[in-house]
Amino acid sequence: MNRSSQWYAGTDRNAYIHRAWMRRGLPSGAFDGRPHIAIANTASDLTPCNMHLDEVAEHVKRGVWESGGVPLNLPVVSLGETNVRPTAMLWRNMAAMAIEEMLRANPIDGVVLLGGCDKTIPALLMAASSVGLPAVVVPGGPMLTGTFRGAPLGCGTDVWKLSEEVRAGTLSQADFLRSESSMIRSKGHCNTMGTASTMGLLAEVLGMTLPGLAGTPAADSRLLEGAHETGCLIVEMIAAGRRPADVMTRGSFLNAIVALAALGGSTNAVVHLLAIAGRLGVELTQDDFDRTGSGVPLLADLQPAGRHLMEDLYRAGGLHAVLNEVRDLLDPHAITVTGRPLVEHLGEAKVYDQEVIRARERPLQEDAGIAVLYGNLAPDGAVIKPAAASPHLLQHRGPAVVFDSIEDLHARLDDLDVTPDSVLVLRGCGPKGYPGMPEVSNMPLPPKLLAQGVRDMVRICDGRMSGTAYGTVVLHVAPEAAAGGPLGLVRTGDMIILDVPARRLELDVPAEELAAREPSPEMTAAFARPSRGWERLYVETVQQADTGADLDFLVGSSGDDVARESH
Known part of the structure; x- marks a missing residue:
């Protein structure tokens, strides 16, 4: 019996109340034991990088309905990196705790996690890890590349560079401000290998996304196609009983460390991966980043460590092409939300532009680990x-x-x-x-x-x-x-x-x-x-x-009490 049936099954007063208040357009068959899927949605006008996630949620819903589930939008705490003061990191743990409690409290059997901006995917994964319900991530994806004076702009990275040029007197204030409207070309998060791109890609390496989806640009129609497929997948995951702890094992985290080095990813991944592992009770330490990442070559020539941007990475073969180059360093047993090992999904992924994704034999750097x-x-x-x-x-x-x-x-x-x-x-x-x-x-x-x-x-x-x-x-x-x-x-x-x-x-x-x-x-x-x-x-x-900078009383909750209810 699905967990949601604890609310909806039966003829007593409580079941009546739960069903009656939820009808509001749902067909009567919605309460016949079908899985109920929460779409934990961080869309917010004040989180600019996540503004498009309502559209993504609609496509997740279509996939859930197609596969026999009942999709339910669940707006959750959203942290906009560029706006909130003093720093979004102050509320990562709060967002994770609030999302965890909403997932525990509601009649749901699984959850699709929609995030993009820096702290949203870590908070969603921390919450899902603690609750233990079947869960899968849809990363919101990077924005398209903007240009200024004929040159591509890396959002974030070029802000730092251009502002220093103003302070050095080599760029006028007027030209600096003119670049502002060119920096953010489309929907999506930063197009550099910053924290948002890093955590979206590492969510896939951890096994928590539909294989091949991470890194898809936010404006690309293939993101919506993948959202639909993810809606189908979560229904399958519930039937199989596949939970975050089954997917995110120590091997998955070590794979993420390898990928972090090969991609030249953000140092913020260290505190986020440690916090997610802490929620699961997976043994992972700061030293694992050095031990496992040491000797891994930097292959992705992306800002801030290189020249190109996320749209180029996708065009050049994407995450799977990078992982294929370091396939021998990956744990072959670590699975994904499909139930199959990550390495099986890499297939014959190819590099289509070796200026963007370097071959293993000619990396940007021989040793790029944190x-x-x-x-x-x-x-x-x-x-x-x-x-x-x-x-x-x-x-x-x-x-x-x-x-x-x-x-x-x-x-x-x-x-x-x-x-x-x-x-x-x-x-x-x-x-x-x-x-x-x-x-x-x-x-x-x-x-x-x-x-x-x-x-x-x-x-x-x-x-x-x-x-x-x-x-x-x-x-x-x-x-x-x-x-x-x-x-x-x-x-x-x-x-x-x-x-x-x-x-x-x-x-x-x-x-x-x-x-x-x-x-x-x-x-x-x-x-x-x-x-x-x-x-x-x-x-x-x-x-x-x-x-991992988590709260001490939140570490190690593995979801064993997910069925805790109050009547």
Whole structure:
């Protein structure tokens, strides 16, 4: 018997109420034991990248009806990366918790998850993992490529580049603003290999989408075709009893780490994959990203690590073509929502443009995995994306220039006494400190250095950076300064050693001197101290970046109590 029958079956008063209030156009046969499918829909006018998901939902509905199910639109919390303040990451866990509770509370047998913008797919997958009902993702897809002055624009990445050119005096403010209407050409999320593209593709590598669907541009009619097929698939999954824990195994997560390196994906995938694995109880650590990703070549020549954009990736053969190049590194047993192994779906996928997807023998970089650094500055680790860094800075020693908050950075950046060897250190930006771990680690460069032609320098922060950003940026430093991490003890002028090949991040200060130091009063005064609401719950219970920055009481719920009901 389907779970929804616990609401609808029978002749008593409760069953009567449940059926009667739900009729409103549903045929009487809708309550005869057919599976009821929630479409967890993050469409919102305030989440611009997800505005088109209502149209996608309609095509999912057609597939559900065709296969004998009953589709039901379920609007859920939607987080627009570009709009919400202080940072969308503050509410990823809240969105996941709210979606989880709505899936538990309602008479549904399975769920189709519609997401696109950065935090929406992670939150949906975290919720589905905790509930344990059959679930499948339809990624909203990237936008089409816009152009300005004859050149393609990578949204996000080119914002950072063009804004730095304005600050350097090499681009006029008027031309910068003229590019604004060209940046966003169509429906869909960022067209670079930022967090949205990364998590959409990794949802497929985890096995949670219709094979071949991830990466389809939002404006492409094949996305709607795939949405229809997904509606058919979820009905089949319910009959088979195929749940997220059956699909997302440790092997699936290791496959995602391989894909993350080969695609040059976002560092934000580290905290999202760790959080999803934590919900499932899958053993996955920050070090797995280094161990498994080490030696994986960068094959996708996409911004911010390369030149091209998501529409080019799709044209060149898409995700399956990339995965086929590293097929020997994938777990052959990890299955997808179809019940078949991921590798079986790759078939003879070919690369049609070797400038966009490189052959294994001639990668952009030989070793593109996320590097995890340790040392007295990051006892619990920090991460760096070598694919987006400057090779000459991956081994570096330089004096620290310390900022005690984002506001301190903004107030002093333009008048700094710095050299290209200086190391910019921004603290108080971790999960607890800001709160929410904002995307501020890729600090703007001082105008003095921009005028000299400098376009990168070592930057260190306990926050995150946008997946569309680039540069030699060490981020996710753990423990964060607000949790008592040594980042809070750094002083301007201290020498910092970065050695990515040796996986080392050190503050060159004697241990006894460091032990005698006190945190900066200016830094501690800037820490978040919310008195109520979600922010207070978040600050009191959020874990550190090295374990996924989930709330401590949400980790490890495997959906065993999915049938919990209240009458």
